[in-house]
Amino acid sequence: MAIRIYGDAGSGSLRRVTTAAKLMGIEVERVNVDLFKGESQTDEFKSRLNPHGLTPVLEDGDTILWEASAINLYLANKVNSPLVGITQEERFQVLQWMFWSGEQWRTFTTTMFDERVGKTVMGMAKNDSLIEFAEGKIRAAAKVLDQHLKGRKFMVGDALTLADIDIAAPFSQIDRARFPFGEYPNLMAWHDNLLRSFPAWAETKAELDNRMERFLASVGVKL
Ligand SMILES: N[C@@H](CCC(=O)N[C@@H](CS)C(=O)NCC(=O)O)C(=O)O
Incomplete structure (x- = not known):
């Protein structure tokens, strides 16, 4: 399964992750979360992805990770990136x-x-x-x-x-x-x-x- 990244294209925090993934040549599956519609604030989002109701969130198999910096370090670790x-x-x-x-x-x-x-x-x-x-x-x-x-x-x-x-x-x-x-x-x-x-x-x-x-x-x- 591809690495999934949940977030809204209008978010600067998502941009940190999408930029780093591109730079590292890591293909990710983007899952759109419309923040203006409050889609990160639903019970389902909070219980499954991030209890804080914030994006971006990474899902890689059983691994769920939030905080863009932690996600970028996780991605960098996968490919031993000089970033x-x-x-x-x-x-x-x-x-x-x-x-x-x-x-x-x-x-x-x-x-x-x-x-x-x-x-x-x-x-x-x-x-x-x-x-x-x-x-x-x-x-x-x-x-x-x-x-x-x-x-x-x-x-x-x-x-x-x-x-x-x-x-x-x-x-x-x-x-x-x-x-x-x-x-x-x-x-x-x-x-x-x-x-x-x-x-x-x-x-x-x-x-x-x-x-x-x-x-x-x-x-x-x-x-
Ligand atoms: N410190 C977090 C910040 C995450 C954050 O503030 N995300 C905003 C978008 S930039 C968000 O998802 N807001 C949704 C909401 O407040 O409902 C990170 O670096 O990932």
């Missing part, structure tokens, strides 16, 4: 940035996305102080990333790793959620290089933008 880093030192650096990215980076970009995009779609009032708080955290993190990326093409070593993919994920919603990344030239240049150098990253961007723009148009939302 986890080459040397031991690099591998720990990659993990360092992946853990940091989950806790200190995407948490706040997700908050801003939920406030600016999610709440607009649901017709709910935005929480301005939450947006301000998230924006402060994003700026502090982006400043460190910008310094780290000065003169570098990749987060770790001389090649793309899963750390780049995890940290680049919020660029998926940069325009819709209005993340202030444009203020950080090295961060922007690093991401532009990823888009130019890795067709998989550009392909999954096109798929995600298409899904989001079609959905927003279908519900008459202009951000």
